[in-house]
Amino acid sequence: MKDAREPEAGRQRRGRWIRLARKELRETLRDRRTIVTLVLMPILVYPLLSLSFNRFLVPLAPGSDEAIIVGVVPGRAVNMVDRLLSDGGRIARLLRENDAAATELESRIRLQGVTNAARAVEQYRVAVAIEVENFQSSPTTRLVLRYRKGQPLSLTVLRFIERRLQRLNENALKRQLSRLGKTAWQPLAMKPIGIEPPRSTTQSLGMLLPLVLILMTITGAVYPAIDLTAGERERATLETLIAAPMPRHQLLLAKYVAVLTVALLTAVVNLTAMIVTLMVSGLGGLLFGDQVPSLATVGMIFGLTILFATFFSAVLLAITSFARSFKEAQAYLIPLMLLAISPGILSMMPDLELHGALIVIPLVNIVLLARDLLQGAASWDMTMIVVASTATYAVLAIAVAARVFGTDVVGQAAEGSWGEWFGRPRMAARFPTSNQVAAGLALAFILFFVLGRLAALADVDLASRLRLNVLVSVVVFAMMPACLAGWQRIRWRTTFALSMPSPAVWPAVVVLAVALWPMAHELVLLGQWLAPLDNRLVAQVHAYVNELNRVPLAWVLLTLAIVPAVVEEWFFRGFVMSGLDIERRPRHAVLWSALAFGVFHVLTPSMLLPERFLGTTFLGMVLAWIRWRSASLWPGMFVHIGHNSLLLIAVRHREYLERFVAEPGQVDLPHLKWPWIVASLAVSCTALAWIGRRRG
Amino acid sequence: MERSQGNGADGVAMVRVAGLRREFPRAGGTITAVDDVTFDVRSGEVYGLLGPNGAGKTTTLRMILGLLEPTAGLAEVGGLRTDRSPQEVKAQIGLVSAGAGLYQWLPSRELLEFFGDLFGCPPPLVAQRIERLADLFELWPFLDQRCATLSTGQKQRVNLARALIHDPPVMLLDEPTRGLDVIGSKVIFDYVKHLRSRGKAVIVCTHRLDEAQRLCDRFGLLHQGRLVLEGTLDQLREATGCETLTDMFLSLLVPKPRRSEPTP
Numbered sequence: 001m002k003d004a005r006e007p008e009a010g011r012q013r014r015g016r017w018i019r020l021a022r023k024e025l026r027e028t029l030r031d032r033r034t035i036v037t038l039v040l041m042p043i044l045v046y047p048l049l050s051l052s053f054n055r056f057l058v059p060l061a062p063g064s065d066e067a068i069i070v071g072v073v074p075g076r077a078v079n080m081v082d083r084l085l086s087d088g089g090r091i092a093r094l095l096r097e098n099d100a101a102a103t104e105l106e107s108r109i110r111l112q113g114v115t116n117a118a119r120a121v122e123q124y125r126v127a128v129a130i131e132v133e134n135f136q137s138s139p140t141t142r143l144v145l146r147y148r149k150g151q152p153l154s155l156t157v158l159r160f161i162e163r164r165l166q167r168l169n170e171n172a173l174k175r176q177l178s179r180l181g182k183t184a185w186q187p188l189a190m191k192p193i194g195i196e197p198p199r200s201t202t203q204s205l206g207m208l209l210p211l212v213l214i215l216m217t218i219t220g221a222v223y224p225a226i227d228l229t230a231g232e233r234e235r236a237t238l239e240t241l242i243a244a245p246m247p248r249h250q251l252l253l254a255k256y257v258a259v260l261t262v263a264l265l266t267a268v269v270n271l272t273a274m275i276v277t278l279m280v281s282g283l284g285g286l287l288f289g290d291q292v293p294s295l296a297t298v299g300m301i302f303g304l305t306i307l308f309a310t311f312f313s314a315v316l317l318a319i320t321s322f323a324r325s326f327k328e329a330q331a332y333l334i335p336l337m338l339l340a341i342s343p344g345i346l347s348m349m350p351d352l353e354l355h356g357a358l359i360v361i362p363l364v365n366i367v368l369l370a371r372d373l374l375q376g377a378a379s380w381d382m383t384m385i386v387v388a389s390t391a392t393y394a395v396l397a398i399a400v401a402a403r404v405f406g407t408d409v410v411g412q413a414a415e416g417s418w419g420e421w422f423g424r425p426r427m428a429a430r431f432p433t434s435n436q437v438a439a440g441l442a443l444a445f446i447l448f449f450v451l452g453r454l455a456a457l458a459d460v461d462l463a464s465r466l467r468l469n470v471l472v473s474v475v476v477f478a479m480m481p482a483c484l485a486g487w488q489r490i491r492w493r494t495t496f497a498l499s500m501p502s503p504a505v506w507p508a509v510v511v512l513a514v515a516l517w518p519m520a521h522e523l524v525l526l527g528q529w530l531a532p533l534d535n536r537l538v539a540q541v542h543a544y545v546n547e548l549n550r551v552p553l554a555w556v557l558l559t560l561a562i563v564p565a566v567v568e569e570w571f572f573r574g575f576v577m578s579g580l581d582i583e584r585r586p587r588h589a590v591l592w593s594a595l596a597f598g599v600f601h602v603l604t605p606s607m608l609l610p611e612r613f614l615g616t617t618f619l620g621m622v623l624a625w626i627r628w629r630s631a632s633l634w635p636g637m638f639v640h641i642g643h644n645s646l647l648l649i650a651v652r653h654r655e656y657l658e659r660f661v662a663e664p665g666q667v668d669l670p671h672l673k674w675p676w677i678v679a680s681l682a683v684s685c686t687a688l689a690w691i692g693r694r695r696g
Numbered sequence: 697m698e699r700s701q702g703n704g705a706d707g708v709a710m711v712r713v714a715g716l717r718r719e720f721p722r723a724g725g726t727i728t729a730v731d732d733v734t735f736d737v738r739s740g741e742v743y744g745l746l747g748p749n750g751a752g753k754t755t756t757l758r759m760i761l762g763l764l765e766p767t768a769g770l771a772e773v774g775g776l777r778t779d780r781s782p783q784e785v786k787a788q789i790g791l792v793s794a795g796a797g798l799y800q801w802l803p804s805r806e807l808l809e810f811f812g813d814l815f816g817c818p819p820p821l822v823a824q825r826i827e828r829l830a831d832l833f834e835l836w837p838f839l840d841q842r843c844a845t846l847s848t849g850q851k852q853r854v855n856l857a858r859a860l861i862h863d864p865p866v867m868l869l870d871e872p873t874r875g876l877d878v879i880g881s882k883v884i885f886d887y888v889k890h891l892r893s894r895g896k897a898v899i900v901c902t903h904r905l906d907e908a909q910r911l912c913d914r915f916g917l918l919h920q921g922r923l924v925l926e927g928t929l930d931q932l933r934e935a936t937g938c939e940t941l942t943d944m945f946l947s948l949l950v951p952k953p954r955r956s957e958p959t960p
Contacts, residue, residue: 027799
């Protein structure tokens with residue numbers, strides 16, 4: 001009976017998620033609040049915004065006929081200043097210097113007597129104030145020009161006035177020379193010619209549109225994402241929904257389709273309302289020049305809207321799946337929105353190119369692709385990689401949402417009270433909880449950043465700097481988790497795995513300490529290939545290495561190899577890994593602790609170093625695996641010290657590295673010869689397998 | 697096609713729970729919500745899973761439904777294990793929960809159609825069942841009205857109909873009378889009688905022992921996650937010497953006196 005029903009049930013199930021998506025969409029769109037806030041409001045808001053722009057922005061823009069007031073002190077000198085500027089203008093016209101912009105500006109300038117020049121400028125009553133200091137009392141008239149720093153209009157008017165007065169001075173000089181029977185002679189003749197950047201409609205759009213699309217797609221996706229996930233919980237419809245015989249991923253896929261549709265609808269309505277308003281109000285020219293966006297550009301914008309909406313709908317759905325209520329979901333989304341705006345601003349940085357690791361960095365890649373596409377600078381292969389990676393991130397986010405949606409994991413994280421987080425429990429625990437690990441990681445990051453920055457600011461020699469770095473590492477990665485564990489009554493012995501391992505693991509540990517570094521080295525090079533270092537950074541690294549070579553090796557090993565290895569093992573393989581449910585889900589603990597280890601090596605106090613991620617995450621995986629299989633912190637600590645030390649020795653004795661183990665003829669960090677890499681891989685795997693079999 | 701009444705002969709265990717255990721992580725260790733619970737429920741039988749708040753009733757139901765993974769033990773519905781065949785198990789269960797909400801923007805009919813579809817019922821069959829359930833629960837006056845506009849009693853009836861739209865052989869009722877007035881509670885009593893008459897295996901979780909005594913055929917008394925007593929009312933009376941379920945529970949809650957030294 002069951003077997004006969006199965007094919008039909010399978011067919012029905014496949015079509016069911018589409019009907020479910022239709023229901024989700026129907027329900028979302030029937031909610032009048034959605035339509036009003038997402039669709040009708042923009043139609044009303046954009047015309048209102050355009051009215052405000054017309055009132056406050058247009059008067060300052062080129063092409064406006066609004067008068068620009070120039071103040072004159074004393075007021076009775078208005079006629080004199082007017083005459084000076086007119087004379088200067090006449091000369092400029094004779095010299096054919098007057099361009100259209102100068103003529104337009106000249107026609108808009110009105111002189112007005114004011115009593116206090118500085119105050120008039122300060123209070124925005126005038127664009128520039130001209131103070132005639134010795135009016136009618138001296139043959140040389142001294143003019144003080146007061147302008148407002150940083151205000152483009154004031155600066156433009158200042159330059160205009162300066163040029164006019166300069167022409168007058170030059171003309172007076174020429175006349176004096178001609179009276180003496182001499183001609184003015186200029187040793188140098190200059191003619192500056194400004195090159196206009198190719199400013200097309202798409203050029204301006206490329207700068208502005210990514211940010212606009214981010215804001216619009218997020219705005220569109222926020223409400224349905226919350227409503228269809230946290231809203232299910234809040235309305236108490238969640239349990240009946242997940243009690244239905246429908247795989248969780250199909251439920252989430254249906255919800256995703258609904259969120260995506262509303263996000264697209266909102267973005268399209270907003271964009272249309274915005275463009276129509278701009279064109280109708282005359283502000284289009286102000287922002288995009290004279291050209292009207294072509295049909296191809298409109299198509300491209302729509303394609304980009306889909307890409308942004310694909311990404312944000314999935315990410316928002318994943319995040320809101322963790323929430324139990326609207327309020328909680330909104331609290332989660334505020335940081336995301338702030339984070340999302342920063343990549344949007346990247347599109348305004350023309351020097352930032354879409355290459356290397358940037359092609360696959362979520363959101364940053366779409367923003368740069370949008371800019372390049374609209375400026376006609378994107379290539380097909382880049383476009384395909386960005387689209388494929390964005391689709392992958394969306395699938396991953398939906399998978400996360402499907403794993404979390406409706407599970408009891410959601411409740412547990414939010415249930416913890418402040419007392420549980422910061423209060424001292426009465427009972428001792430063997431391991432930290434996941435909340436305590438999250439608090440420890442957050443605290444470590446903040447301390448690492450603040451103390452690291454303070455240490456970097458100290459004006460000391462390298463040896464003292466190394467000493468400071470050691471202090472920072474000890475405070476952040478050793479003392480902080482130790483204090484946290486002590487305060488929370490978490491047992492040190494179990495959490496930091498202080499028991500000794502089986503003696504049989506030590507030979508393999510020694511082998512690993514020696515054999516691991518070639519692989520880590522190659523992964524660092526791979527990271528650098530994916531995210532190439534710029535020349536400035538390369539120069540900094542070279543200078544640092546040269547300086548380091550002057551410090552005694554023992555000191556370098558102590559401060560950069562031994563102490564960091566000890567404290568990092570204490571924190572990452574001790575505190576963090578123990579709190580990630582190491583007893584019941586050890587693989588999960590290995591993976592997440594390694595990722596945390598990798599991320600901490602990327603987020604240094606001075607700058608982001610993404611090229612370190614692969615190498616350190618790999619090392620983190622190996623060390624976490626050793627910690628799990630040996631049930632002790634000590635073997636991993638030994639391997640970590642050995643690995644760090646050998647890398648530093650390799651850097652110091654680079655000539656031996658190049659002579660024996662590296663490929664010849666490479667300028668920067670050299671690749672190792674492949675037999676060394678293969679040998680390292682084989683020996684490391686054997687040693688890891690050996691440790692694995694002798695589990696503590 | 698309509699499922700035959702009872703979907704199995706009387707005496708066949710439709711629900712089987714064996715050694716079920718569930719722990720939840722808490723600061724400083726774990727807490728055991730359900731501890732080694734074993735019982736079974738046959739077709740046409742109403743089983744009362746009773747206990748005070750926090751006894752582990754809802755956690756047990758969630759494990760039977762496959763919404764929560766057991767730490768140990770197993771739950772079977774219609775011979776299928778919930779951990780191995782979760783979708784097939786869910787298809788055989790109807791869930792009624794006191795706190796269950798409705799989709800505000802859907803009319804009752806669309807809501808029933810939606811759940812019929814979710815449970816894989818063909819639309820003509822769903823339409824037939826909606827008519828039958830509308831007769832049974834008197835849904836006709838508001839069948840095409842949006843759920844947001846319904847009264848509490850009307851919502852309750854729509855919810856009961858929703859749980860039966862796929863005609864499941866097993867019904868789980870979690871605190872079904874919580875927050876209901878006398879009339880609402882009577883609807884539930886009639887509903888349970890209806891389910892019994894249709895040969896369903898029914899598990900009712902409640903802390904209202906007087907109601908349970910009227911509704912159920914057999915009882916399982918949960919206390920601090922453990923099934924401390926199980927049987928028919930007569931069997932429980934015999935085992936405890938108490939007349940009512942309430943008295944039985946109170947006797948369980950009173951700590952047992954320490955064995956005293958023999959008097960000289």
